[in-house]
Amino acid sequence: xxxxxxxxxxxxxxxxxxxxxxxxxxxxxxxxxxxxxxxxxxxxxxxxxxxxxxxxxxxxxxxxxxxxxxxxxxxxxxxxxxxxxxxxxxxxxxxxxxxxxxxxxxxxxxxxxxxxxxxxxxxxxxxxxxxxx
Ligand code: AMP
Ligand code: ZN
Numbered sequence: 001x002x003x004x005x006x007x008x009x010x011x012x013x014x015x016x017x018x019x020x021x022x023x024x025x026x027x028x029x030x031x032x033x034x035x036x037x038x039x040x041x042x043x044x045x046x047x048x049x050x051x052x053x054x055x056x057x058x059x060x061x062x063x064x065x066x067x068x069x070x071x072x073x074x075x076x077x078x079x080x081x082x083x084x085x086x087x088x089x090x091x092x093x094x095x096x097x098x099x100x101x102x103x104x105x106x107x108x109x110x111x112x113x114x115x116x117x118x119x120x121x122x123x124x125x126x127x128x129x130x131x132x133x
Contacts, residue, residue, distance in 0.1 A: 005041045005095035018069055024062035029099070034109060036074045038066050038100040046096045048085035055096060066100055076102035080110065 007013035008027060015027040018038060029037040040063045046052045063081070070076040080101040084091040103109060 003045055003093075003095050005039075005093055005097065006045050009041065009043045019062050019065040021062055024059040026062050026066035026100070033099075033101055034103070034107065036070050036076065036102040038070065038102075039097045040066055040100060041095055041097045047094050048091060048096050049083060050085060051096065059098065063098055063100070070100060070102040074102055075104075077105050078103040 004013055008015040009025050015025075017025055017027045019026040022043065024040055024042055026038050026040045029039050040059050042052075042055050042058050044055075044058075046055045049055075067079050067081075070079055080099075080103060082099045082101070083097065084099075085096075101109070
């Protein structure tokens with residue numbers, strides 16, 4: 001099965017790599033939400049968060065390095081890190097990737113994500129469903 005991010009890791013497909021080691025590659029997103037929007041992928045093919053217990057530790061050093069570049073080189077004031085697992089969550093490329101979204105004060109991104117206070121009863125029920133044995 002072909003995978004565009006495996007092709008980027010191998011160098012078969014073009015990309016703008018900003019950081020890498022033997023376990024992970026960080027490259028610029030071709031359809032950025034903001035200037036400097038970067039993706040970090042494991043070099044091994046992992047579909048999503050449910051696919052591997054240790055993939056996050058594999059990509060952690062490159063994630064950290066790329067985040068530093070966004071602050072040091074682009075002057076980002078902050079960074080959002082997010083990951084979509086599954087089509088319902090908006091995943092379009094099924095090779096796990098973390099999005100690094102540089103943020104600037106007042107940039108207005110992600111304004112629709114507003115929390116709704118939860119009743120304690122609801123939290124108790126959820127807690128039970130998640131932890132009952
Ligand atoms: P997701 O919706 O979380 O699966 O995100 C997929 C991301 O991959 C999107 O932000 C795309 O713009 C990005 N993308 C897809 N193909 C490429 C590519 N060849 N090089 C860089 N970014 C890509
Ligand atoms: Zn892949």
